[in-house]
Amino acid sequence: MKIKSNSKKSSRLLVTLTLILGFLITSCSKNDDLKPSEENNWSLTLSLGDAVSLKSSVPSNISYTKGEWKINGELVSNEEIIQFREYKAGTYDIEFTAYNDKKVFSKKGTIEVEKYAVAATTANSMFATQLFEYTPAPGQFINKSPGDLASAKSVLGAKSGLVTLGAFGGGIVLGFENPVLNKAGDDIIIYSNAFVNLAEPGVVWVMEDTNGNGKPDDIWYEIKGSEFGKEGYKRNYAVTYTKPDLETAEIPWKDNLGNTGTVKTNSFHKQSYFPLWLNSNEYTVRGTLLPSSNINFGAQVMSLPFEKGYADNSSAGNDRIDIADAMDESGKTIKLNSIKFIKVQTGILADMKALGELSTEIKGVEGLNF
Numbered sequence: 001m002k003i004k005s006n007s008k009k010s011s012r013l014l015v016t017l018t019l020i021l022g023f024l025i026t027s028c029s030k031n032d033d034l035k036p037s038e039e040n041n042w043s044l045t046l047s048l049g050d051a052v053s054l055k056s057s058v059p060s061n062i063s064y065t066k067g068e069w070k071i072n073g074e075l076v077s078n079e080e081i082i083q084f085r086e087y088k089a090g091t092y093d094i095e096f097t098a099y100n101d102k103k104v105f106s107k108k109g110t111i112e113v114e115k116y117a118v119a120a121t122t123a124n125s126m127f128a129t130q131l132f133e134y135t136p137a138p139g140q141f142i143n144k145s146p147g148d149l150a151s152a153k154s155v156l157g158a159k160s161g162l163v164t165l166g167a168f169g170g171g172i173v174l175g176f177e178n179p180v181l182n183k184a185g186d187d188i189i190i191y192s193n194a195f196v197n198l199a200e201p202g203v204v205w206v207m208e209d210t211n212g213n214g215k216p217d218d219i220w221y222e223i224k225g226s227e228f229g230k231e232g233y234k235r236n237y238a239v240t241y242t243k244p245d246l247e248t249a250e251i252p253w254k255d256n257l258g259n260t261g262t263v264k265t266n267s268f269h270k271q272s273y274f275p276l277w278l279n280s281n282e283y284t285v286r287g288t289l290l291p292s293s294n295i296n297f298g299a300q301v302m303s304l305p306f307e308k309g310y311a312d313n314s315s316a317g318n319d320r321i322d323i324a325d326a327m328d329e330s331g332k333t334i335k336l337n338s339i340k341f342i343k344v345q346t347g348i349l350a351d352m353k354a355l356g357e358l359s360t361e362i363k364g365v366e367g368l369n370f
């Protein structure tokens with residue numbers, strides 16, 4: 001963790017990963033007014049998954065009736081202390097606002113969360129070596145292996161890790177050291193734990209580093225797989241998962257079509273199925289829903305693989321992706337010369353009975369053409 005602060009006067013106390021931000025009160029008036037600080041900037045750089053505690057320390061002679069923490073403009077807490085930890089690289093705007101009946105006092109800062117990467121060598125740089133985001137949906141392995149940050153890191157630079165993405169929409173974003181070129185035929189292999197008659201297809205997205213900044217902040221293009229346009233295939237499908245009051249209860253969801261349901265819990269996995277590192281009590285995932293047509297609830301629950309174009313699909317455990325199948329929002333094929341980033345998301349929303357939720361797993365991602 002690297003820290004810098006533009007605010008010379010703010011008192012900082014770093015104990016392990018705890019950061020206390022002293023709020024500056026430029027003057028303390030007789031009326032207990034909260035005055036805005038002149039120096040309103042601080043910044044931190046964290047690695048993906050690092051945790052810091054942020055404390056609002058308005059001096060005790062100032063009374064305020066309400067305090068609010070916002071992250072990227074969204075209210076996350078009214079407590080004095082919040083813990084910040086993100087599994088998604090990017091810039092986060094942090095704001096604490098204190099109110100009394102006279103004034104509003106606000107202090108802002110930013111936290112930059114950097115990707116996690118393993119060193120790229122000649123022996124491993126054909127694999128994705130960078131982790132930009134791990135945002136699983138709820139599931140039976142979430143908050144433990146293979147549904148935690150260590151598991152997400154395990155797929156880097158190899159094909160022998162294992163991470164689960166949880167139920168529909170849960171995802172992971174990885175990057176390559178060097179662009180993977182779009183040559184004739186397949187360009188990428190996604191390794192998974194697919195079993196015979198138990199495909200858990202994940203939708204694959206690719207991105208060029210168009211602006212050349214090394215970050216996945218350009219346009220995602222979905223790989224047009226064999227289920228494109230079939231009944232049950234829906235783009236821009238969104239599901240909101242809510243943390244239940246009882247930590248071990250099943251996880252309610254609602255989608256953007258008015259449907260509701262739950263991610264069921266089972267007796268094998270007794271921890272919370274909701275990602276406990278999140279700052280909020282609900283979150284929404286958005287992606288492409290694949291048909292449930294290949295799931296068969298007979299004497300034995302089965303999920304047959306689709307023809308092509310998905311992760312965790314083929315029973316051999318290696319699914320080949322052709323960058324030439326990338327398509328834009330309208331479904332039109334787009335020509336990409338290379339890609340730098342890849343995203344995989346669980347594509348089906350299904351309760352597989354005794355097997356738990358349908359969830360895509362991956363073991364590693366390999367580029368074939370450089």
Ligand SMILES: [Ca+2]
Nearest residue numbers: 182183185323
């Ligand atoms: Ca190709």
Ligand SMILES: [Ca+2]
Nearest residue numbers: 193194200361
């Ligand atoms: Ca699987």
Ligand SMILES: [Ca+2]
Nearest residue numbers: 209213215217
């Ligand atoms: Ca970029």
